[in-house]
Amino acid sequence: MSKLGVFDLSVRYGKVPALNDVTLHLQEGERVFVSGPNGAGKSSLLGAISGAVATSHGRIEMDGDLLTGRAPEAIARLGLSMVPEGREIFGSLTVEENLRVGTGLRRDRGAVEGDIAEIYDAFPILGDRRHASAGALSGGQQQMLAIGRALMTNPKLMMVDEPSLGLAPKIVDQVYDTLVQLQEERGLTLLIVEQSSTRAARVGGRMILLRGGSVVGDGDASAFAEKDLLSEAYFGQSKLEVAQ
Amino acid sequence: MTSLAQLFFDAVSLGGIYAMAALGIALIFGVMNLVNFAHGEYIAFCVFALIVPSTEAVAVMFLGKAPAFLLIPLLLMIGAGAAMLSEYVVFRHLRRATPVAMMISSFALGFVIQNALLATYGGRPKAISLWPELNTPVAILGAEVPLLQLIVILSTLLVVGALALLLKKTRLGLEMRAAAENFTMARLLGVRANVVITGAFALSGALAAAVALIMATQTGVADVRMGGQIMLVAFIATVIGGLGSLPGAVAAGFLIGAASILLQAFLPLEVRPFRDAFLYTLVIASLLLRPQGLFVPSSAKPRI
Amino acid sequence: MIGKHAQNRLLGYSTPVVLIGLLILLVALVSLFGDKALARTSAETLIRVVLVVGLWIFVGNSGIVSFGHAGYMAIGAYCSAWLTLKPQMKALFLPDLPPWLAQAEWPVLPAALASGLLAALVALLSGAAILRLSGIAASIATFAFLAIVNTVYSNWEGVTGATSSVVGLARYVDQWVALAWAAAAILAANLYANSASGLALRATREDEVAAAASGIDMYRHRLLSLVVSGFFTGISGALLGHSIGVLNPDSFYLGITFISLAMLVVGGIGSLSGAVIGVLVLSILIEALVRLEQGVTIGASEFALPGGAQEILIGIVMILILILRPAGLLAGRELRLPMAGPKLQAKHTTPN
Numbered sequence: 079m080s081k082l083g084v085f086d087l088s089v090r091y092g093k094v095p096a097l098n099d100v101t102l103h104l105q106e107g108e109r110v111f112v113s114g115p116n117g118a119g120k121s122s123l124l125g126a127i128s129g130a131v132a133t134s135h136g137r138i139e140m141d142g143d144l145l146t147g148r149a150p151e152a153i154a155r156l157g158l159s160m161v162p163e164g165r166e167i168f169g170s171l172t173v174e175e176n177l178r179v180g181t182g183l184r185r186d187r188g189a190v191e192g193d194i195a196e197i198y199d200a201f202p203i204l205g206d207r208r209h210a211s212a213g214a215l216s217g218g219q220q221q222m223l224a225i226g227r228a229l230m231t232n233p234k235l236m237m238v239d240e241p242s243l244g245l246a247p248k249i250v251d252q253v254y255d256t257l258v259q260l261q262e263e264r265g266l267t268l269l270i271v272e273q274s275s276t277r278a279a280r281v282g283g284r285m286i287l288l289r290g291g292s293v294v295g296d297g298d299a300s301a302f303a304e305k306d307l308l309s310e311a312y313f314g315q316s317k318l319e320v321a322q
Numbered sequence: 323m324t325s326l327a328q329l330f331f332d333a334v335s336l337g338g339i340y341a342m343a344a345l346g347i348a349l350i351f352g353v354m355n356l357v358n359f360a361h362g363e364y365i366a367f368c369v370f371a372l373i374v375p376s377t378e379a380v381a382v383m384f385l386g387k388a389p390a391f392l393l394i395p396l397l398l399m400i401g402a403g404a405a406m407l408s409e410y411v412v413f414r415h416l417r418r419a420t421p422v423a424m425m426i427s428s429f430a431l432g433f434v435i436q437n438a439l440l441a442t443y444g445g446r447p448k449a450i451s452l453w454p455e456l457n458t459p460v461a462i463l464g465a466e467v468p469l470l471q472l473i474v475i476l477s478t479l480l481v482v483g484a485l486a487l488l489l490k491k492t493r494l495g496l497e498m499r500a501a502a503e504n505f506t507m508a509r510l511l512g513v514r515a516n517v518v519i520t521g522a523f524a525l526s527g528a529l530a531a532a533v534a535l536i537m538a539t540q541t542g543v544a545d546v547r548m549g550g551q552i553m554l555v556a557f558i559a560t561v562i563g564g565l566g567s568l569p570g571a572v573a574a575g576f577l578i579g580a581a582s583i584l585l586q587a588f589l590p591l592e593v594r595p596f597r598d599a600f601l602y603t604l605v606i607a608s609l610l611l612r613p614q615g616l617f618v619p620s621s622a623k624p625r626i
Numbered sequence: 627m628i629g630k631h632a633q634n635r636l637l638g639y640s641t642p643v644v645l646i647g648l649l650i651l652l653v654a655l656v657s658l659f660g661d662k663a664l665a666r667t668s669a670e671t672l673i674r675v676v677l678v679v680g681l682w683i684f685v686g687n688s689g690i691v692s693f694g695h696a697g698y699m700a701i702g703a704y705c706s707a708w709l710t711l712k713p714q715m716k717a718l719f720l721p722d723l724p725p726w727l728a729q730a731e732w733p734v735l736p737a738a739l740a741s742g743l744l745a746a747l748v749a750l751l752s753g754a755a756i757l758r759l760s761g762i763a764a765s766i767a768t769f770a771f772l773a774i775v776n777t778v779y780s781n782w783e784g785v786t787g788a789t790s791s792v793v794g795l796a797r798y799v800d801q802w803v804a805l806a807w808a809a810a811a812i813l814a815a816n817l818y819a820n821s822a823s824g825l826a827l828r829a830t831r832e833d834e835v836a837a838a839a840s841g842i843d844m845y846r847h848r849l850l851s852l853v854v855s856g857f858f859t860g861i862s863g864a865l866l867g868h869s870i871g872v873l874n875p876d877s878f879y880l881g882i883t884f885i886s887l888a889m890l891v892v893g894g895i896g897s898l899s900g901a902v903i904g905v906l907v908l909s910i911l912i913e914a915l916v917r918l919e920q921g922v923t924i925g926a927s928e929f930a931l932p933g934g935a936q937e938i939l940i941g942i943v944m945i946l947i948l949i950l951r952p953a954g955l956l957a958g959r960e961l962r963l964p965m966a967g968p969k970l971q972a973k974h975t976t977p978n
Contacts, residue, residue: 130506154512166507168500179500182493183512231512357762415949421762422691426891427948429693433884434941441934550880554773561766595781602770602777606755609767613759 079142081106081267082127082235087136089122089291096122098291099136104235109261109268109283111299113275118288120271121163124237127269128160129153140235155183159233163240163271165224169213173204176212176223180231190230197226200256218249222256229260235267242277254281275302327465329587335471337579338478339536341572343552344559345485346529348571351560352502353522354417356424360408360432362553364527366439368401368534369544373450375442390453397535398528405527406520413523417515432549439546447545452538474536481532482572485525489568494521502566558605564615574616578605635820640963642816645902646809649675652906653801665801666869671909672804673865675902677882678889679811680858682901684851685890687824689831690761692852693883694752694768695859697775700878701748702741702860703867704779707792709737710868715794722784734798738807738864745860746853753852757845772883779875792873799869807865811858815898818854823847884937888944894954899961907955908940915939 082104089097097119104110112120125131127138129150138145143156154160159180168176177197181190198205201222207215212223221241228236238257242250258281261268272278278285278299285302287295295302343365350358374384388396412431416424456473459466489495494517500508501518509515537548559578563570581604585597593600608616649672656668681695708716708723709732716728732740756767779786786792818824827847829840867873885908893904915936947954 128510130510149515150506150509151512151514154510160510162507162510166504168503168507170503171496171499175496175499179496179508179513180511182497227511357766412945412949419948419952422689422765422895423948423952425691425762425765426887427945429884429887430941430944430948433880434938434945437934437937437941441938554769557766558770561763565762596777599774599777602774605770606767609759609763610755613763 080104081108081141082269083137083139084123084127085137085139087123087126087138088134089119089126089131090134095291097126100288100291100293102286102293102296104267104269106267107261107265109258109281110270111278111281111283111285112269112271112288113273113278113285113302114288114294117290119291120288121239122291123288124160124162124239124269124271127153128158128237130160151183154180154231154233157232157234159228159231159236161221161224161228161236161238161241163243165217165220167212167215167220167223167227169211171212172209173212173215173223174208176227177204177230180227184232186232189232193230193232197229200260201226218245218253221245221249221253225253225257225260229264233266235269236261237269237271239271240273241270242272242274250277275299278302325465327463328467329583331462331465331467331471331475333580333583334576335474335579336583337576338474339533339552339575340555340559340579341478341575342481342529342536343533343556344563344571344575345482345568346526346533347556347560348563348566348568349522349526349529352566352568353498354413354424354505354519355421356413356428357421357557357560357565358526359425359429359553359557360435361428361526361530361556362549362551363432363435363439364401364404364408364530364549365534365537365552366546366549367404367435368397368531369450369538369548370439370443370546371397371400372452372534372538373443373448373544376444394535397531399531401527401529401531401534402524403527405523405530409520409523414516414519432553436546436549443544443546445546447543449542450538450544451542452535454539454542456539470536470539474540477532477536481529485568488525494518498522558602562605562608562616567615570615577616637962638820638960639816641899641960642809642812644961644963645812645899648902648906649805649808653805656801667909667913669799669801669804669869671905672801672808673799673862673869674886674889674905674909675808676804676811676858676865677862678886678901678905679808679815679898680855680862681886681890682855682895682898683815683818683858684848684855686895686898686901687819687827687831687851688848689895690757690768690848691765691887692768693765693887694771694775695855695886696878696880696883697752697772698745698749698856698859699863699866699882700775700779700875701863702745703863703873703878704786704792705741705744705860706734706737706864707795707867707873709740710734710796711792711794719787719790719792720785722782734796734868738861741864742857742861745863746857749852749856749859750849753849753856757848757852772879776875776879779878786875787873789875793871795867795871795873797868797871799865804865804869807861811861812898812902814854814858815901818851819898823850827851881937885940888940891944892947892954894956894958896953896958897956897960900954900956900958903956903961904954908943911940911943912936 080103084100084102087097087100088095100119100123112123114120122131126133127145129145129148129152133146136146140156140158145153145156145158168179171179174194177194184190198208203219204223204226212220215223225238241253241257245253257268260266275285279302283299285295285297285299286293287302343361347358347361350356372385385393385396408431412427413424416427456470457468460469460472489499497508497513497518498521501513505515533552537552538544555578559574560571562577563572563574578601582597582601585600586594589597589600653668656664660668677699681692684690685692708727709730713729713731716723752771756764756771759767780789782788830844830847863878866877889904889908890901891904892908893902894900919936951957
């Protein structure tokens with residue numbers, strides 16, 4: 079059974095379709111990138127899975143549990159965590175408070191303190207500023223906080239929407255390095271929306287291409303780094319077939 | 323000639339009542355963008371819960387007969403219960419509604435509660451006698467201050483302090499603050515919407531009960547219209563303080579209390595009945611100068 | 627052959643025809659088959675049409691809820707009283723009126739127009755202050771405005787009689803007079819809604835940022851709609867005064883505010899037809915409830931609703947509509963005349 083199963087998912091905003099009968103699967107421990115032009119439906123996909131966005135059709139399952147139709151907090155309690163586009167950290171709370179918001183759903187309260195220490199290990203800058211207002215952090219620091227915060231819910235599957243948005247390349251490197259490391263340490267399954275295919279290829283993993291609300295490509299990220307294939311996906315008509 | 327000390331105590335105790343009323347509204351607005359026009363009626367409901375339902379001019383005490391240490395927690399729970407019930411019956415079904423629809427619904431709910439009270443107790447203001455000993459004046463700093471005023475000031479500080487502690491140090495408080503800033507994100511982290519919202523309503527209702535106790539003791543009157551009067555001031559305090567800002571609501575409550583007392587003291591006699599008109603004109607003026615609220619940084623994003 | 631766009635514009639102007647036709651039918655039926663009591667109820671209903679349509683001109687187009695319109699009503703009502711009451715009455719009961727006003731004894735129509743204009747002027751002034759605020763803050767400010775008017779009118783003994791009622795207004799408003807003004811209000815509302823200003827204002831209702839980017843001056847349009855709205859609301863106040871013959875500041879406070887908003891919401895804030903239908907539906911409901919409160923014999927038993935039940939029921943109806951059908955009974959659509967011809971099938975295009 080796949081970790082995450084999306085079956086014939088459709089999402090509409092009023093009359094405007096954002097996703098059309100999308101089907102995809104993630105296996106446990108995978109690192110999957112979702113890419114595509116603006117308006118392709120990437121954020122809608124993550125929104126639908128996390129429960130923040132209503133679906134008009136289709137089914138989403140995680141480890142056999144049905145996600146569609148559930149409230150976001152119920153889905154989070156099933157082990158899904160989300161780092162949204164734009165980070166959305168709680169600026170009026172301190173860094174540590176941000177980390178603790180998601181710990182309410184955990185049954186293993188004792189492990190919480192240990193986990194917080196781990197986050198501060200992985201992101202030392204957060205540890206330094208743990209009692210500072212989160213709104214005062216820089217973009218890169220906020221991204222790290224958002225990731226740390228999502229990890230504090232002890233998820234099985236984590237989704238990150240555009241982690242590189244608005245960040246300097248060097249910072250993006252750091253973010254991804256830490257993400258990969260944390261994934262390996264915890265056996266997480268990762269679903270990442272990433273505009274840059276070169277970045278995705280560099281980090282390594284599987285890539286799903288969305289265009290116009292439909293899946294037009296699915297294969298190893300490095301294969302998509304070749305420019306013509308990608309521009310065909312972005313601008314061309316045909317569905318891509320990529321050698322795995 | 324009222325002394326300065328007298329004015330001070332008048333202003334601070336009136337301000338305290340307004341601050342607590344405004345807090346009740348700001349709490350709910352912060353969490354779900356709802357301007358709860360029914361809040362004044364929670365206050366009226368609590369006042370009338372003290373007496374036996376009848377249309378007599380002099381009220382017979384019902385719950386009001388209980389000793390203070392029993393009555394206070396009991397009424398706080400009644401207030402919380404009334405607010406939570408209204409959330410469950412009305413506002414829960416409006417979670418996806420526009421702010422305007424929610425506002426009008428709360429207005430309708432307030433109207434329903436007021437008329438229910440009217441039907442049960444009649445329209446005549448009733449005399450009630452709750453802790454009349456508290457109205458005896460105490461000499462302090464050269465002024466004769468009713469003991470009740472001192473208690474109001476202390477209770478306001480206590481309530482505001484307790485609320486601040488709850489918000490800062492408890493799990494519920496953390497979740498409420500997170501939800502107030504970004505509800506969807508909080509839910510994505512597992513914060514239960516129902517828990518946070520019910521909690522906000524419970525706190526709001528308890529605050530309403532506290533205001534009810536004070537008003538009942540202070541004015542000695544139970545009037546079905548008392549909800550509307552205090553509600554108007556409470557709203558204005560929340561808007562002037564900056565919608566959604568709790569410290570803003572408290573500060574604005576004290577400000578309006580002080581302005582009201584000062585106007586009452588210094589306006590020429592013939593104009594005094596129009597004190598409220600002046601007050602509200604000051605309100606409109608302050609909104610023109612700083613529409614986002616007096617105590618909110620100008621860089622704050624509009625919450626509406 | 628006219629284009630689709632022009633077609634839609636024309637259809638838009640057919641709405642007042644439908645609405646006014648409906649009201650004429652109502653009045654005709656009542657005058658043919660009803661008794662005096664029903665005629666009075668009919669007049670009351672039509673006055674409410676003037677009020678709620680006036681309210682709609684602002685609230686429906688700008689999307690800002692106003693709790694202050696009862697204030698404009700009061701201003702219009704007392705203005706008409708000041709202008710039409712006999713000088714002897716005024717000298718006795720309203721001694722502090724300025725001499726030119728105390729002496730004035732105007733015919734009713736100019737008095738009504740003047741009332742509307744005064745209310746419109748106050749709307750201009752209050753709007754200038756309030757309308758720069760964002761939606762919810764503006765609504766709360768309108769509440770403050772209502773409180774100001776109520777406080778002033780309830781305390782200014784020499785000019786308004788304060789809490790004692792002002793009596794002796796000429797009761798010239800029957801259902802035909804009310805019908806005439808209702809028709810005027812509906813026509814004006816429709817004209818405004820289809821005007822450049824009305825359309826621009828509704829654009830801001832949908833998306834403030836986009837509208838501003840298109841160069842729409844939101845403030846100016848809001849102000850214009852409030853002034854026109856104030857005019858008719860003021861007139862509705864005058865009409866109310868001259869139908870009952872008695873004025874009291876309490877008639878222009880929370881009760882009427884609630885009822886007018888309820889009518890607007892039940893019919894649907896989004897359309898003029900919604901406003902009118904809301905008035906009709908709730909007026910019928912109120913009339914039925916009033917009769918029930920007075921007692922009705924079902925079979926062998928007397929059955930009467932307790933006093934206050936009327937308001938409670940209407941409040942519950944309002945809440946139910948907001949929960950179940952938030953756009954109101956008409957869901958923001960307008961009633962229109964169907965156009966002839968196959969391709970010209972009247973589509974219910976919404977004005978939003």
